[in-house]
Amino acid sequence: MKKIITPNKENWEGLTARPGINKAELTATVQVILDEVKQNGNRALLDYAARFDQVKLTSLEVTPEEIEGAKAAVSDELKAAIQLAKGNIEKFHQAQFSSEEKIETTKGVNCWRKSVGIQKVGLYIPGGSAPLFSTILMLGVPAKLAGCEEIVLCTPPDKLGKINDAILYTANLVGIKNIFKVGGAQAIGAMAFGTETIPATYKIFGPGNQYVTKAKELIQQDGVAIDMPAGPSELLIVADKTCVPSYVAADLLSQAEHGADSQVILLSDDEITIDAILSALEIQLALLPRKDIAQGAIDNSKAILLNSMEDCMEFSNLYAPEHLIIASENANQYINSVINAGSVFLGNYSCESAGDYASGTNHTLPTNGYARNYSGVSLESFQRKITFQQLTAEGIQNIGPAIELMAAEEQLFAHKNAVTLRLNDLKNV
Amino acid sequence: MKKIITPNKENWEGLTARPGINKAELTATVQVILDEVKQNGNRALLDYAARFDQVKLTSLEVTPEEIEGAKAAVSDELKAAIQLAKGNIEKFHQAQFSSEEKIETTKGVNCWRKSVGIQKVGLYIPGGSAPLFSTILMLGVPAKLAGCEEIVLCTPPDKLGKINDAILYTANLVGIKNIFKVGGAQAIGAMAFGTETIPATYKIFGPGNQYVTKAKELIQQDGVAIDMPAGPSELLIVADKTCVPSYVAADLLSQAEHGADSQVILLSDDEITIDAILSALEIQLALLPRKDIAQGAIDNSKAILLNSMEDCMEFSNLYAPEHLIIASENANQYINSVINAGSVFLGNYSCESAGDYASGTNHTLPTNGYARNYSGVSLESFQRKITFQQLTAEGIQNIGPAIELMAAEEQLFAHKNAVTLRLNDLKNV
Numbered sequence: 021m022k023k024i025i026t027p028n029k030e031n032w033e034g035l036t037a038r039p040g041i042n043k044a045e046l047t048a049t050v051q052v053i054l055d056e057v058k059q060n061g062n063r064a065l066l067d068y069a070a071r072f073d074q075v076k077l078t079s080l081e082v083t084p085e086e087i088e089g090a091k092a093a094v095s096d097e098l099k100a101a102i103q104l105a106k107g108n109i110e111k112f113h114q115a116q117f118s119s120e121e122k123i124e125t126t127k128g129v130n131c132w133r134k135s136v137g138i139q140k141v142g143l144y145i146p147g148g149s150a151p152l153f154s155t156i157l158m159l160g161v162p163a164k165l166a167g168c169e170e171i172v173l174c175t176p177p178d179k180l181g182k183i184n185d186a187i188l189y190t191a192n193l194v195g196i197k198n199i200f201k202v203g204g205a206q207a208i209g210a211m212a213f214g215t216e217t218i219p220a221t222y223k224i225f226g227p228g229n230q231y232v233t234k235a236k237e238l239i240q241q242d243g244v245a246i247d248m249p250a251g252p253s254e255l256l257i258v259a260d261k262t263c264v265p266s267y268v269a270a271d272l273l274s275q276a277e278h279g280a281d282s283q284v285i286l287l288s289d290d291e292i293t294i295d296a297i298l299s300a301l302e303i304q305l306a307l308l309p310r311k312d313i314a315q316g317a318i319d320n321s322k323a324i325l326l327n328s329m330e331d332c333m334e335f336s337n338l339y340a341p342e343h344l345i346i347a348s349e350n351a352n353q354y355i356n357s358v359i360n361a362g363s364v365f366l367g368n369y370s371c372e373s374a375g376d377y378a379s380g381t382n383h384t385l386p387t388n389g390y391a392r393n394y395s396g397v398s399l400e401s402f403q404r405k406i407t408f409q410q411l412t413a414e415g416i417q418n419i420g421p422a423i424e425l426m427a428a429e430e431q432l433f434a435h436k437n438a439v440t441l442r443l444n445d446l447k448n449v
Numbered sequence: 450m451k452k453i454i455t456p457n458k459e460n461w462e463g464l465t466a467r468p469g470i471n472k473a474e475l476t477a478t479v480q481v482i483l484d485e486v487k488q489n490g491n492r493a494l495l496d497y498a499a500r501f502d503q504v505k506l507t508s509l510e511v512t513p514e515e516i517e518g519a520k521a522a523v524s525d526e527l528k529a530a531i532q533l534a535k536g537n538i539e540k541f542h543q544a545q546f547s548s549e550e551k552i553e554t555t556k557g558v559n560c561w562r563k564s565v566g567i568q569k570v571g572l573y574i575p576g577g578s579a580p581l582f583s584t585i586l587m588l589g590v591p592a593k594l595a596g597c598e599e600i601v602l603c604t605p606p607d608k609l610g611k612i613n614d615a616i617l618y619t620a621n622l623v624g625i626k627n628i629f630k631v632g633g634a635q636a637i638g639a640m641a642f643g644t645e646t647i648p649a650t651y652k653i654f655g656p657g658n659q660y661v662t663k664a665k666e667l668i669q670q671d672g673v674a675i676d677m678p679a680g681p682s683e684l685l686i687v688a689d690k691t692c693v694p695s696y697v698a699a700d701l702l703s704q705a706e707h708g709a710d711s712q713v714i715l716l717s718d719d720e721i722t723i724d725a726i727l728s729a730l731e732i733q734l735a736l737l738p739r740k741d742i743a744q745g746a747i748d749n750s751k752a753i754l755l756n757s758m759e760d761c762m763e764f765s766n767l768y769a770p771e772h773l774i775i776a777s778e779n780a781n782q783y784i785n786s787v788i789n790a791g792s793v794f795l796g797n798y799s800c801e802s803a804g805d806y807a808s809g810t811n812h813t814l815p816t817n818g819y820a821r822n823y824s825g826v827s828l829e830s831f832q833r834k835i836t837f838q839q840l841t842a843e844g845i846q847n848i849g850p851a852i853e854l855m856a857a858e859e860q861l862f863a864h865k866n867a868v869t870l871r872l873n874d875l876k877n878v
Contacts, residue, residue: 098858101851108554108848115552116562123544125537125809133545136788138822150860186858222822240678245822249669264874270867277863309862351839358835359565366839371867374840377855378848380554381836393567393651393674395833404824406787407810410780410795411803419537419807422530426806429527429615431579433738434706438699438800445693 021286021298024324035322036339038251038283038388050205050234057209062216068206075181080217082183082199090188102190105378106157112380113162116399128415135403137167140219142211143196144226147176147203151184152227153191154376158383158397159225160194166402171196172211172221176203204228208235212244223247225384225397247397251388254283255372256341256361258332258354259297261290263347264368269300271345271371272321273314280316285339286323287332294323333357340391343372362391413449416442450715450727453753464751465768467680467712467817479634479663486638491645497635504610509646511612511628519617531619534807535586541809542591545828557844564832566596569648571640572625573655576605576632580613581656582620583805587812587826588654589623595831600625601640601650605632633657637664641673652676654813654826676826680817683712684801685770685790687761687783688726690719692776693797698729700774700800701750702743709745714768715752716761723752762786769820772801791820842878845871 027035056064062080069077122132143159146152156173163171173196175183183201191199200218202210208228214220223245224236236246255275259268268286275284288294301318308314326332333354336344340360348354351366358364362385363375375381384397411419420439427435456464485493491509498506551561572588575581585602592600602625604612612630620628629647631639637657643649652674653665665675684704688697697715704713717723734740734747755761762783765773769789777783780795787793791814792804804810813826840848849868856865 098854101854104555104848104851105855108558111554112552112560115549118547120544123541123809125540126533129537129803129808131541131809133827134784134787139788152859154855154859243678243818243822245819249672266870267867270863270870273863274861274867277861304863304866308866310860314863355563355837358563358837359568360833361835363836363838366837369840369842369845369871370838371840371845371871373852373856373864373867374558374845374848375836375838376864377852379558379838379840380552380560381838386833389672390674391833391835393672393833396836398562398834400829404789404820404822405827405829406790406820407792407804407825408784408787408795409792409799409804409808409810411798411800411808413798416798416800416803419533419803422533423802423806425527425530426534426583427802430581430583431739432703432706434699434702434733434743435802435805437733437737438696438703438802441695441699442798442800 021301021318021321021323023294023298024322026325026327032335032338035324039281046230046234047238050231050238053205054209054235054238057206057215058213065202065206065210065215068204069177069201072204073176074179075177077177077181077201080200080202082188082201086183087188087192090185091192093185094189098186099189102153102157102193105154106161106193108378108380109157109161110165113165113399126415126418128412128418129409131407131409133405133407135405137169137403138223139168140170140221141168141402142172142174142221142224144207144224144228144232145173145175145187146228146232147178147184151187153184153186154383155226156187156190156194160191160196162397162399163402164195166399168402170198170219170221172198172200172219174200174202174207174211177201205231205235208232208239212239212242225401247384247401248386248394249388249390251390252281252283253278254341254387255343255345256285256287256336256339257345257347258329258336259286259288259293259347260329261293262349263293265293265296266300267368267371268297268347269304272301273304273308274371274373275343276314276317276321277308277310280313282317284317284321285341287326287335289326289329289332291325294325298323329354336361340389342385342387342391345370345372360392362386362396413446417446450730450747450750450752452723452727453751455754455756461764461767464753468710475659475663476667479660479667482634483638483664483667486635486644487642494631494635494639494644497633498606498630501633502605503608504606506606506610506630509629509631511617511630515612516617516621519614520621522614523618527615528618531582531586531622534583535590535622537807537809538586538590539594542594542828555844555847557841557847558838560836560838562834562836564834566598566832567652568597569599569650570597570601570831571650571653572600572602573636573653573657573661574602574604574616575657575661576607576613580616582613582615583812584655585616585619585623589620589625591826591828592831593624595828597831599627599648599650601627601629601648603629603631603636603640606630634660634664637661637668641668641671654830676813676830677815677823678819680819681710681712682707683770683816684772684774685714685716685765685768686774686776687758687765688715688717688722688776689758690722691778692722694722694725695729696797696800697726697776698733701730702733702737703800703802704772705743705746705750706737706739709742711746713746713750714770716755716764718755718758718761720754723754727752758783765790769818771814771816771820774799774801789821791815791825842875846875
């Protein structure tokens with residue numbers, strides 16, 4: 021980690037910069053894949069499975085037998101762990117149902133909102149070495165709670181045409197019926213346009229590599245929504261003297277093992293604390309199975325000494341981290357200083373892993389500075405809020421004259437007339 | 450209006466299709482403007498004002514004197530109307546503050562969300578013949594309620610370098626301090642990248658012509674969020690025998706006068722009702738000042754007879770209208786049938802004009818079928834919801850073992866280690 025001692029504020033902006041990602045050359049490649057899926061449907065998907073996943077699939081759909089096999093294969097301990105996590109995620113997202121009342125804004129003018137689930141949603145779950153079944157919980161649980169009628173899940177098969185058991189077990193536990201063996205940009209195309217077997221969806225969620233990310237960006241131009249723009253995962257820790265240095269080091273490494281492009285930043289108002297954390301980090305790093313990956317991320321990351329905890333929080337807000345750990349026994353006193361962050365972990369026992377898996381909060385969060393203008397995935401991500409209004413005769417009489425004046429000023433005379441007609445009729449009653 | 454009698458369901462999809470918009474050739478033009486603003490800041494804005502707005506500006510900023518002049522120029526009646534509308538919009542959006550509690554998902558694991566205003570937002574208000582001061586209320590009121598620290602408003606000047614009085618009055622009433630004389634794609638660029646005088650913002654809201662819309666689409670690639678994708682405004686009315694045909698006709702025309710590309714659809718289960726509405730429409734149309742514009746939209750629109758009100762609601766959900774009027778004395782019995790719509794107007798006195806101006810609901814709504822996957826603008830559009838979590842020693846002991854198992858299965862051993870370290874320490878306490 022690069023140690024930086026009390027940089028001047030005019031240099032902070034530069035220190036918060038993310039590495040630029042050049043995605044321009046990807047566009048053409050991914051657009052070809054999307055067009056191919058749009059035109060040739062399943063045939064394109066089977067061709068890409070052969071080419072990219074090195075597997076000759078006979079069917080794209082996961083069968084009930086495969087689900088049963090996965091249920092038998094997953095250990096009871098892991099099942100219990102997944103069920104515990106699911107329970108907590110359900111509790112936290114269930115509480116996000118808003119019960120908004122009718123508002124009578126003026127006598128006779130009633131307005132309200134109603135949350136309605138998005139009818140068709142697509143979930144993408146990456147495959148590869150690490151089977152991210154936890155992401156199925158994070159996306160599938162709120163989709164189910166929101167009442168999405170059709171939930172489609174795509175995930176790439178391995179070279180034997182199989183899907184990881186934990187993924188199938190979790191998808192089935194959540195209640196997802198439509199599971200397809202499709203990965204990469206082609207999976208995003210399939211869930212955007214639909215094929216003979218895969219239903220088209222209105223909004224697509226989930227992480228993925230640069231091809232998946234680019235495909236999600238592109239299909240928005242076809243009217244399909246996505247969860248949020250993506251970038252490499254990141255963690256910023258603000259630590260003071262009351263932190264436990266070995267915990268902070270472990271948390272930094274848990275972020276770093278995601279990949280060499282992971283962003284890790286440590287801020288403190290105390291240099292001795294920084295040094296203690298960096299020492300603990302060296303020791304722990306050497307013992308990690310994925311130490312090469314983590315080392316890459318750590319090499320690119322920064323430990324910054326600042327003048328005060330207030331400065332640390334100010335820097336954090338400028339950086340707008342996906343994950344923010346406030347490693348301090350006094351973490352609660354900084355809650356109101358948090359302006360830009362995706363998810364915040366308070367105190368020495370709230371490690372990022374808790375939120376990644378099992379505390380109940382969602383782990384699909386805005387990266388790359390997007391915490392300034394986006395929220396993480398929540399129940400609302402799977403809903404729309406439809407406004408309703410109902411005016412009585414008295415209601416239109418109360419606000420009608422104001423509408424007439426405003427519409428006339430905006431030169432929208434038919435808008436005015438729609439009110440005038442009603443008011444005139446009511447005068448004659 | 451084209452009258453269509455009980456089309457087969459297999460033809461419904463075709464009937465809900467919006468006219469295709471070819472925006473490809475626009476991209477290059479708009480990208481040049483954005484690049485120019487990014488590079489040359491104010492100088493580019495002044496050049497474009499000269500070129501596109503035919504005005505030589507000495508300053509981009511609206512002065513306090515101009516605000517005072519506008520306050521004096523707007524009539525007391527219009528001021529009162531705008532204030533009434535503002536009051537209702539405030540009431541409705543104020544009620545959208547959610548008071549979420551801390552959820553203890555497992556003993557010792559506390560999770561919650563906190564809504565925080567987006568620090569910097571940009572509002573675009575079109576100029577031209579119709580000064581849309583109502584849109585300032587719809588965007589400025591929730592921005593203020595959300596606590597956005599910096600609200601920037603751009604709107605094009607006329608050929609004398611002036612901004613419409615009602616726009617300045619309304620912006621000042623709402624409490625917007627940063628008002629700039631910039632229009633078109635260049636305004637979007639200015640609010641995205643910032644210039645010497647115009648602050649860069651994190652999210653940009655507001656309607657506009659095809660250049661503005663394209664610019665909003667493009668600046669997302671620079672990390673700036675936008676309110677929602679845009680398309681021509683649209684209204685679908687479901688009317689039964691209990692409607693008032695002249696009101697339905699007036700409402701259809703109020704949508705049609707927005708422009709020849711406006712989408713207007715009438716559905717009914719009763720042909721006599723359709724004919725009565727079409728007759729009333731002919732009479733009213735002839736009297737409108739903007740009759741040529743409205744005629745164009747009406748020529749492209751459809752009146753469709755269906756077999757039942759249930760079919761009407763099903764068709765409406767397939768179309769997913771921006772505005773849906775249920776013109777029936779029994780409108781309330783169809784509330785639960787609404788799945789895809791932006792804003793719904795119930796009964797014979799709830800005209801679209803009410804929601805456009807003064808009832809309190811927002812008039813910035815998803816068009817072009819986006820009501821399937823997007824909500825209209827609300828208080829939440831100006832906020833992010835940040836999740837917080839705090840685990841006690843007991844909390845990490847309760848969920849830690851599940852996290853260890855899941856992390857190991859996903860082969861994220863540093864994630865596991867962050868928990869193991871803490872659990873081991875607690876064993877030794």
